[in-house]
Amino acid sequence: MKTILSLMLALIVSGGITNAAPVMKLKVVENGRSEYVIATAGSQIPAEITASKELQAYIAKSTGVTLPIIKESELQARTPAIVVGQTSIARSAGIIPKGSEQWVIKAIGNKLLLTGGRPRGTLYAVYHFLEVSLGIRWWTIWDESVPKRDFITLTDINRSGEPKFSYREIFDCLIPWPKEFYARNRVNGEFSGIPVEYGGTVTYGLPAHVHTFNRYFPPEEYFAAHPEWYALSKAKRDLAKRLDKSIR
Numbered sequence: 001m002k003t004i005l006s007l008m009l010a011l012i013v014s015g016g017i018t019n020a021a022p023v024m025k026l027k028v029v030e031n032g033r034s035e036y037v038i039a040t041a042g043s044q045i046p047a048e049i050t051a052s053k054e055l056q057a058y059i060a061k062s063t064g065v066t067l068p069i070i071k072e073s074e075l076q077a078r079t080p081a082i083v084v085g086q087t088s089i090a091r092s093a094g095i096i097p098k099g100s101e102q103w104v105i106k107a108i109g110n111k112l113l114l115t116g117g118r119p120r121g122t123l124y125a126v127y128h129f130l131e132v133s134l135g136i137r138w139w140t141i142w143d144e145s146v147p148k149r150d151f152i153t154l155t156d157i158n159r160s161g162e163p164k165f166s167y168r169e170i171f172d173c174l175i176p177w178p179k180e181f182y183a184r185n186r187v188n189g190e191f192s193g194i195p196v197e198y199g200g201t202v203t204y205g206l207p208a209h210v211h212t213f214n215r216y217f218p219p220e221e222y223f224a225a226h227p228e229w230y231a232l233s234k235a236k237r238d239l240a241k242r243l244d245k246s247i248r
Helices: 002-019 046-063 088-092 121-134 180-184 239-247
Strands: 025-029 037-040 069-071 081-084 103-108 111-116 152-155 158-161
Touching (some): 025 046
Parallel strands (some): 037 081
8 A cells, every 4th residue: 555655646746847847047148148138118207217227237237248228119029138117018917016116026938027116116126136136236335246247047036025114214414425325225215315217215294304393383373272282491381482493
């Protein structure tokens, strides 16, 4: 009986191995050459245009190969491509990212799809791909690591995610240095000053982001009826001080 069961198990396992679908390998760059193009959606927002340019630039830095950027409408079905953004190819595959920052990386046939929500999701898909698949790192605004390689071979990629914190900030006292570093490291806070071309920023507490209480509840309107709404200063609530602070 044990012998029969062992034979049956062996047949099942061997049958599973024999019938397994072959894993598709995407040879994006091979021996310093490539047949791939970067295909973009017909309608793009500024951050998605940046995403395709960043992808092109860093693949070129790593391999010396510059992949042409074309519109999705120009892409032939048999042409291998990295498809960037909210394209019809992604939608037809059922890939419709949610929110503003969810990203998706998925290989389908000879296409690699990098897409995400708007405005930052597609940009984050590209940065995740460059980090994980090419080993690129952005350490500071001055320093980066871009490994040199003759090959980019990808196997069975299917990843997705989004940042765990909705608001991510580095306060640099509004120094006007290049902001690409912040975007590449997924910062999105108001004080980072990231331009819309790199996804822009998240803001709250309009119209002034912070220090806004007196704008919502002007003391000249509400102090007399609700002095308890306003902070104590040396055990007193002083309307003159509240008005002075609201002016500043």
